[in-house]
Amino acid sequence: MLPRAPDFRIDGRRALVTGAGRGIGLAAAAALAQAGAEVTLAARSEPELREACAQIRAEGGRCSRLVLDVTDAKAVEAALSTAGPFQVLVNNAGLNRPKLLVDVEDADIDAVFDLNVKAAFYVTRSVARGLLAAGLPGSIVNVSSQMGVVGSPRRSLYCASKHAMEGMTKALAWELGHANIRVNTVCPTFIETAMTAGMFADPAFRAWVVERIALGRLGRVEEIMGAIVFLASDASSLMTGSALMLDGGWSAA
Template identity: 70%
Template sequence: MTPLPAFTGFRLDGKRALVTGGGRGLGLAAAVALAQAGAEVTLAARSGAELEAACAAIRAQGARADFMVLDVTDPTAVKRAISSRPPFQILVNNAGMNRPKLLTETPDEDIDAVFALNVKATFYVSREVARSLQAAGLPGSFINVSSQMGHVGSPRRTLYCASKHAVEGMSKALAWELGPAGIRVNTLCPTFIETTLTAPMFEDASFRRFVLDKIALGRLGRIDEVMGRWCSSPATPPA
């Protein structure tokens, strides 16, 4: 009889996970998926009431979740919050933003805000989680939420594309740097997903048609279609 490969499943029992931007949208979906797979999940964001409600809902399903109110763009606060807790073996860098404008209409404050959250915060959180894991001699998995815009370009999204291309480059470098310590680094690059964040964009019928014309299925992605990816991101060799 032909021997078959063993399927170990995607259980994460005994693992600790940290999800930034965890109060809503894709971040909350990531937290739910990880918690349902058995991980003890910590949700981080600036909105305490939102986080508290999300954790209560996750715990009502019999899973384990807590939260930390944290501004991930503040490196001092990030270091203090993460170093005060046991190591997180799973990190989902999800916090991000987009301020779509033409290049010639993009103010400096938008450049600073988008890069602070999309790029610098990912660096800050990854750095502190990596420090904790390496000090404890533990392996881990980092999942950086990037975007299709980290691989292509689009009108009015020069700033967002620049930030997500930076996340892609950072992730490739981190895969090489952290791989020897048993820490995998991958990106997740969804197209447009229906969330409260993207809803206002699609009130513009012409923009909605522009987007749908570029998606083979002819529709926007759904949050539930991304949820399984948090627990099964492959160990992609860095390029």
């Protein structure tokens, strides 16, 4: 008898996506909804969440919104302890303040680590508590970066935060694996979004980036969606503690 191909559908599973109002977060939420999940979109901007949910519902997806500051540990626990359990989590909320090391201020360090590391920890902790209490399996997907495995000028702070996320992911894969809760990262290269448009308006910077991508172009948010669904679904059932590179070959150099 031939083995059966894995199922990429996640029908009936509840999913939570942070930073879901736009960009990669919205793409991740849309991908999960299209794969059958009931998706909760979390972010600080209620108008963005309302519009995002409206778009997902217009395509037949199931969606709810949660206005939440994920850097507030108490607010995260209060909201997610009642809204969960979630069998899929996409930790997408993030921030970058590219500067030379000597120009980085304490406020920059606090802001980047509060959102990129501590908030991901808060949300993951709450979601894991819910899954363990309910005895449910789950998949946690941390949106990291190619900068989580390499270094780059003017990104010492961002690299530090994403390397921390990679370490957290590996540790949690071991800690939660016994409960069939998988933890992985996706590591995109530079993606064209509204947030990055200002950076790429500089022809010199755009050329510097493209020269370092083997495919010779920037990434698109649509190119993150398949990886999110793969990691959320049973198609990746043997994968945990891994970094899925979506870097166009940047880290292959």
